[in-house]
Amino acid sequence: xxxxVRFFASIREKLGKEQDIIESKGITCAAxxxxxxxxxxxxxxxxxxxxxxxxxxxxxxxxxxxxxxFPPVTGGAR
Amino acid sequence: xxxxxxxxxxxxxxxxxxxxSGQPGLAGKFGxxxxxxxxxxxxxxxNEVQSMTLEHYAPMTRRHLERVAEEASxxxxxxxxxxxxxxxxxxxxxxxxxxxxWAAHRDAxxxxxxxxxxxxxxxxxxxxxxxxxxGRRWVAPEKTK
Numbered sequence: 001x002x003x004x005v006r007f008f009a010s011i012r013e014k015l016g017k018e019q020d021i022i023e024s025k026g027i028t029c030a031a032x033x034x035x036x037x038x039x040x041x042x043x044x045x046x047x048x049x050x051x052x053x054x055x056x057x058x059x060x061x062x063x064x065x066x067x068x069x070f071p072p073v074t075g076g077a078r
Numbered sequence: 079x080x081x082x083x084x085x086x087x088x089x090x091x092x093x094x095x096x097x098x099s100g101q102p103g104l105a106g107k108f109g110x111x112x113x114x115x116x117x118x119x120x121x122x123x124x125n126e127v128q129s130m131t132l133e134h135y136a137p138m139t140r141r142h143l144e145r146v147a148e149e150a151s152x153x154x155x156x157x158x159x160x161x162x163x164x165x166x167x168x169x170x171x172x173x174x175x176x177x178x179x180w181a182a183h184r185d186a187x188x189x190x191x192x193x194x195x196x197x198x199x200x201x202x203x204x205x206x207x208x209x210x211x212x213g214r215r216w217v218a219p220e221k222t223k
Binding site for chain 2: 070
């Protein structure tokens with residue numbers, strides 16, 4: 001009964017971890033996942049993905065989901 | 079349609095030629111090929127860039143690149159799409175991304191190519207970190223959508 005949490009780029013560096021597994025009990029939305037794993041306030045420009053789809057912090061999550069938090073993306077070329 | 083995420087330096091022109099010659103069904107169907115290649119400069123925002131590391135969220139990146147390519151195929155009359163994107167550590171002059179579109183006519187090829195590069199920049203989860211003489215820095219996005 002767990003949720004996989006992933007952090008990328010500057011958020012990964014800030015938290016000092018790239019992955020976490022948390023107990024899904026008591027978790028209802030993506031923001032709950034952040035609060036339990038990161039233990040600091042969610043930075044305002046953070047992007048959230050649930051099962052690799054962009055999501056809002058209030059999106060419901062459930063057991064077995066993968067929830068990711070990362071800064072705005074900067075791929076491609078200018 | 080092919081999406082490639084590669085850790086090593088690649089030659090976009092060779093890859094476009096190789097992909098095209100490996101698609102016999104394309105021959106005779108296309109009259110236009112639009113190719114965009116993005117390459118790492120040795121400068122950015124007034125600083126020398128010694129190298130750049132591209133981090134990504136592999137399965138999510140692939141999913142969103144495939145979706146953007148499918149959208150382009152649905153929106154314009156195009157025959158085929160090839161997208162190649164680097165990750166890992168890059169040096170100046172290394173190609174970062176290559177988008178190639180084959181179509182019967184040039185308007186669709188140009189428009190779909192432009193759509194692909196613009197959309198992948200804002201949707202595919204990649205993050206650039208530059209190494210400059212002043213140290214490492216995460217590259218800020220151009221604008222938020």
